[in-house]
Amino acid sequence: KAGVTQTPRYLIKTRGQQVTLSCSPISGHRSVSWYQQTPGQGLQFLFEYFSETQRNKGNFPGRFSGRQFSNSRSEMNVSTLELGDSALYLCASSLAEGGYGYTFGSGTRLTVV
Amino acid sequence: KQEVTQIPAALSVPEGENLVLNCSFTDSAIYNLQWFRQDPGKGLTSLLLIQSSQREQTSGRLNASLDKSSGRSTLYIAASQPGDSATYLCAVSPHSGGYNKLIFGAGTRLAVHP
Numbered sequence: 001k002a003g004v005t006q007t008p009r010y011l012i013k014t015r016g017q018q019v020t021l022s023c024s025p026i027s028g029h030r031s032v033s034w035y036q037q038t039p040g041q042g043l044q045f046l047f048e049y050f051s052e053t054q055r056n057k058g059n060f061p062g063r064f065s066g067r068q069f070s071n072s073r074s075e076m077n078v079s080t081l082e083l084g085d086s087a088l089y090l091c092a093s094s095l096a097e098g099g100y101g102y103t104f105g106s107g108t109r110l111t112v113v
Numbered sequence: 114k115q116e117v118t119q120i121p122a123a124l125s126v127p128e129g130e131n132l133v134l135n136c137s138f139t140d141s142a143i144y145n146l147q148w149f150r151q152d153p154g155k156g157l158t159s160l161l162l163i164q165s166s167q168r169e170q171t172s173g174r175l176n177a178s179l180d181k182s183s184g185r186s187t188l189y190i191a192a193s194q195p196g197d198s199a200t201y202l203c204a205v206s207p208h209s210g211g212y213n214k215l216i217f218g219a220g221t222r223l224a225v226h227p
Contacts, residue, residue, distance in 0.1 A: 056210075056214050102206075104157040107155070
């Protein structure tokens with residue numbers, strides 16, 4: 001079966017711009033989570049969506065937002081980009097909640113210049 | 114607040130050695146613990162998932178154990194190969210802190226040389 005698909009793979013943006021990243025989960029998975037990975041902070045949880053509802057949010061500013069569609073695909077948006085937003089953004093899908101494992105996509109490498 | 118620590122931070126070994134990577138977590142109230150592998154610039158590949166009621170899981174040359182009461186997990190890699198070179202991450206899925214949130218350790222960077 002197809003894995004978690006993230007697009008685009010690479011992105012270069014200018015400070016102040018906004019960006020939208022996309023994640024298609026494994027078929028049948030209803031939970032989609034987003035993570036930011038940087039060399040200094042490691043992997044940090046951004047937010048989680050289940051059945052189009054944001055159920056959990058990490059400690060990130062309001063510039064980071066997301067949504068989930070009825071087909072479970074999810075998008076993440078970052079507005080007013082800052083240099084510090086340069087990171088690998090990873091999406092993970094899970095069957096449901098709690099006791100199920102997570103499958104990660106290959107990530108989107110965002111560079112802000 | 115759940116914290117996950119991985120020791121050592123880096124490891125360089127000759128091919129063929131058996132390895133043990135350590136992971137500790139501060140709160141035993143978890144659903145499960147998962148070990149991942151990450152190659153440079155790539156996403157995470159799931160290696161092993163241990164449910165909170167389980168003690169260990171095995172896949173090929175990999176064996177992971179979980180001692181929830183002491184807040185520890187170990188990943189054992191038998192007969193290491195150069196292709197095992199990567200960063201290994203452990204993550205817990207905590208009961209508290211909301212839904213479907215993984216807390217990651219900083220990882221162990223492994224280099225296996227021929």
